[in-house]
Amino acid sequence: MTPSFKTRRRNGLLSALPLLLPAYAWLTLAIFLPLSAMVYFSLLSDIAPNAPSPSLTIENYATFFSDPLYATLLWRSLVLGLIVTLACLVIGFPAAYVLAKILKGRAREAIFLLVILPFWSNSLVRVFSWSMVLREGGILDTALNAVLPFEVTFDLIYSYPAVVIGLVHSYLPYMVLTCYLTLQAIDDALIEAARSLGASRLSALRRIVLPLAMPGMLAGSALIFIPVVGSFMEPRILGGRNGTLFGTVIEDQFTAVYNWPLGAALSFILLAVVLVILLAAAPVLRRTA
Amino acid sequence: MARVDVKNVSLSFGAYRALNDVSISFADGGFYALLGPSGSGKTTLLRMIAGFEYPDEGSILIGGEAVESVPVDKRRIGMVFQNYAIFPNMSVAENVAFGLRVRGEKGAGVEKAVSDALDLVQLGHLAKRRPHQLSGGQRQRVALARAIVTKPRVLLLDEPLSALDKGLRKDMQIELKRIQREVGVTTIFVTHDQDEALSISDRIGILKDGAIVQEGAPEEIYDRPRSEFAATFLGEANIIEGTAEGGRLTLENGVSIPLPQEAARSSGHLRCAIRPERVHVVPGGLASVNLSQAGTLTGIVRHKLFSGSLSTYSIDCDGRQFQAIVPRTGEDDIRMGSPVEVTWKKEDLIILA
Known part of the structure; x- marks a missing residue:
């Protein structure tokens, strides 16, 4: 008897379900539920310890619009996000290019390791080590004065540049990695073809490499911009008084003032603003990707 | 340009x-x-x-x-x-x-x-x-x-x-x-x-x-082709080695074949090549050729690769595999395992460096 085969076209989604379920179950538990709780919190009136049972209100959202301080801080955070993202792009892309297109073998592995090395240490430790480098009488100050013939005072700690330096340091690897991945996928023959057609190195970079690497550059930018806009640790430790930003204010509501409803409301406003920015950028992203 | x-x-x-x-x-x-x-x-x-x-x-x-x-x-x-x-x-x-x-x-x-x-x-x-x-x-x-x-x-x-x-x-x-x-x-x-x-x-x-x-x-x-590499890389070639003297080449098995005009005065060890399509296969070993004008070896047909318009035969001549390409003209009555004679015009022999 010949075996009979029954070919059955399975529903694609149904057969994929066992593979999708763990990830989506986790996402539901870890993000959706806490986020829903936060939505609830953001709509509560202040929950002081001895207050009567809280009631639902949109007052917390109204606070953002009534006090111009919040909008100013949000704007400061967005500008910081832009500066850090651009700095990462300018510093990270050339490094990724050298890694992907120029270095080979051992040298590439070694340099690549150096890029991801910061991931191996605790981020808080890294930020504190910067504070030792940047302060007056710190490592950088001492080293410069030991080398230079004239006296310089180098005191960046508790300044805006210190915040930028710390954040660029923290997020640079994301840019290098995403750019490296797209650059590596670009066939070297495309660059050679451009060169054979009369394009200089710079022209080949501008007309071929940059357009093809754009998806990686944009992905890296999104990966950096979003967390930087909400960052609070680097601004607090390295920026001090000058590091007051939207993220630090939100953190204050949770850890110092214990005004969770306002903190939650400000978080959602930040989320909404970032989403609007990403949506506005979506057509550009689609065109280049 | x-x-x-x-x-x-x-x-x-x-x-x-x-x-x-x-x-x-x-x-x-x-x-x-x-x-x-x-x-x-x-x-x-x-x-x-x-x-x-x-x-x-x-x-x-x-x-x-x-x-x-x-x-x-x-x-x-x-x-x-x-x-x-x-x-x-x-x-x-x-x-x-x-x-x-x-x-x-x-x-x-x-x-x-x-x-x-x-x-x-x-x-x-x-x-x-x-x-x-x-x-x-x-x-x-x-x-x-x-x-x-x-x-x-x-x-x-x-x-x-x-x-x-x-x-x-x-x-x-x-x-x-x-x-x-x-x-x-x-x-x-x-x-x-x-x-x-x-x-x-x-x-x-x-x-x-x-x-x-x-x-x-x-x-x-x-x-x-001037070398064995050129002869075998560009097309197929049968390589023949022997000792040249007096316009003839004596092979390892003692068979003597005529050399082309250009090598008439060569002497000593010589390597030559012959293209498979320049080789004629005569069944039964009954070729009547002028031995001063044509090279001749006898052998047994071992393999046949049929490819439509042509067949490629592999013929064992005293342990050496000799390739011959025969067009399918309808007169190609060459059987596996049968004795044959392979012959070529002496000018078709290529002298390698």
């Missing part, structure tokens, strides 16, 4: 010597094939003429002008890559226009040149397509149009047909030849496919281990 001269060029990658004192000239408007096995240095030589590699020693002249230290973008060459290297972020027309645009050309002149180039490769109707919508053969044509639209002094092709399937490859060979003749550009073509080299080019340079083994017209190289 220009002639290309490679003079005493050497290049090493670390301890590996990729090219060793290579000299070869490519005449203006000629169609050259650089043929060799992988690792022979043929692609390295091409990339050096293009300007992607610089020679350690020697010089490269395009149109009489030394270019060995000129960067690739200043050499005015056109190149077609093995995987075509079509820019995926541009349409077909934009790909072809690229070389003109980077030179700062603009306007109607560019459009005219692009549509002419696309018409030449018969792709005028696909100008607006994106590269991912094209078939392999179409990409090949786009790459060709892109390379010739800038009117290069020399066109370099790096195994351009190896990614195509067999039928398409034959069509593209004819097409490539037509386009090259129409444009008249000096063309250098790298391939490892001997049939392709024979059918497409005016001249062939055979490379082995970073050196030119032999260079000449296809018929010349095929009929008069």
